[in-house]
Amino acid sequence: MPRTIPRVDGDRLLRRLLELGRIGAIEGTTGCCRLALTDADRDGRDLVRARMDELGLDVEVDGIGNVVATMPHPSGRAPVMTGSHIDTVATGGRYDGNLGVLAGLEVIETVMTEGIELARPLAVAWFTDEEGARFAPDMLGSLVYVGGMPIEEALQITDRDGASVGAELDRIGYRGTAPIPGRAPHAFVELHIEQGPVLEDAGLRIGAVEGVQGISWTELTLTGRSCHAGTTPMRLRRDPGVVASRVNLFVRELTGRLGGTQVGTCGVIAPTPNLVNVVPSTVTMTVDLRNTDDAVLTDAEDELAEFVARAAADEGVEVAARSLARFAPVEFDRRVVDLVATVADDHGLDHRRMPSGAGHDAQMFARICPTAMIFTPSVDGISHNVDELTHPADLEAGANVLLDVMLRLAETEFA
């Protein structure tokens, strides 16, 4: 293990983030719009690929448009890989995903410039359509990379306007020939902004991400009876808005009772007709439940279903429930998580072990190799927003942790 720890060039990293952020920049803001496989995404890809080529990396594009750049290395061994995404949501920031890709490039440039010799190569990748903002599901490129979806199926996915992934890849020149599924790396580690307020709130610099929370999304359609708000006595009402309100407060109460990492949110509440003097006929609402413990998450789902049935019956309201998404929690490799924590300690950076509340490409790699993630703080916890910000000192600290973790992973033989 290297005793003199090499350091990335923080200014160069920040310059490159700003440079990439100018492509698809949203005027009057510091935000970006580079939806997957659009012209702006192509321009962003071309820019990052040019940097990879300048460094003399071995750049491969696969059939779903994932781009993997590997350091030349005599061994031919599986690389230590890092990576993330450069697509954004429609009103995104400069850091979500982009940081992981450009910090990975910065790590490799530093290693090459310093002439550090490693037992195996390093690689940096970006994965297509991580956001899922244009083509569902999200994390599409990494899902296909690890063999979680056949490439033929992925290429046929269409956006709202009917454009397919395959056609759009051809149009922007990013349907490559590298094999799918891709080669399993020796290990995978992803640097990402937290996108939440936990680190900032606790005054910490680094999160050693232990896994990704399980997600359960349920849509409830509550049907009562529309009536006149003035002429209908209370005892004759069947108001689905009252049921929706009870469900919202139950979700809040449930999260408090389950504690731990349990979160719960009613993000959508949509009454019809939504008029001041009409009791709604229907309310559509969503419940987003997440937990790192799948058994607890399942209990939460069961409790919710029971409560909804009871509250609806109390009001004489009909319920139709539909699962919009259900992902089991992902647990990262304990050894890689430990390594992130150790490196943060060595760098004198206050840190904590924590789950990720959002999905990331790393969770796909957890299926095929030892994997973990490094979080760096988000100012005010804001992300998927043009005001997304991570302080330059945190960007640099995160990239240095990534560098050190990758160097150590390159020297680690997993049993």
Add this chain to the structure above:
Amino acid sequence: MPRTIPRVDGDRLLRRLLELGRIGAIEGTTGCCRLALTDADRDGRDLVRARMDELGLDVEVDGIGNVVATMPHPSGRAPVMTGSHIDTVATGGRYDGNLGVLAGLEVIETVMTEGIELARPLAVAWFTDEEGARFAPDMLGSLVYVGGMPIEEALQITDRDGASVGAELDRIGYRGTAPIPGRAPHAFVELHIEQGPVLEDAGLRIGAVEGVQGISWTELTLTGRSCHAGTTPMRLRRDPGVVASRVNLFVRELTGRLGGTQVGTCGVIAPTPNLVNVVPSTVTMTVDLRNTDDAVLTDAEDELAEFVARAAADEGVEVAARSLARFAPVEFDRRVVDLVATVADDHGLDHRRMPSGAGHDAQMFARICPTAMIFTPSVDGISHNVDELTHPADLEAGANVLLDVMLRLAETEFA
């Protein structure tokens, strides 16, 4: 008082309701769209006016387009007036308003056909823009008739497309010359469908309407902090949706506690951005409170304001409250209400004294003469809907009560 009670022709009344309902009919339904001062409204007006002319009534149109048709009578005394409106909401039915006008015409035709001699004339009127669905406020024509708004102000009111009441009256040929404010009738009584479920639910045929509930509409804008539903721990949330839900349940609880005629409705609940995985930044909601007792209504408003402030503070959410409407309750003339109840008894019709939950033209006349209303049942309490229905037998029974009440009012001298 006549001992042999004359009877309206129920079939003729129903025929005329269907005839008027064909103008502006909504295809594939039994509903109507005759928004105030549109071509459809003009066609409906022309039809009813032709019937008035055929009967030889003295038809006068005033400056706001109200049409009053009075029986020829040698006395020149102030008439017993009935009336309502023939404009509809965009997805209205055939009965709301129309019944009151056509039943009034039917009453007068019956009295004239039977040659009944009265101490004073009867009159039937319709009032412009009762619904307020095109021009705010609602009950505009009757408000102007009784001197509640200067005609100059009323004529300048515009719809969403910028068309003014004055210009639209000119366009459809209904800006008349009868004086504004209009002459105070001897008494006013309006027959209207209940638009609620109370009569049907209780198995009653007639409501003797004692007054109109006071109305308080409040819009609340609750501002918290938008954040990611996955990455934000519960303790760091400021969720305006949770506050909105607490307010909705408080309103329900409040109505139960206050009892009596108190009703309360949260008809609008509109979170932003209304996405499954985002805690809303703001929720706009409305609270509609109504009571026949203004003091209780004021207490309810005060309790609501206190609760909203407390619930918002608990969650760290900001509140902006705005009054959208505030009308004091209207009390009808006890003598006229008693007369409606007596006549219903005489006709062998089960009835109850009750408030109106909705506003009606009669409440304007309560300012200038002894006034009450007669309610007839609405099937399933449905109104402002293409499925609005009142059974033919109830239409006829209501018209017969109207006839008898008007005959007796014509013989009554109020102190």
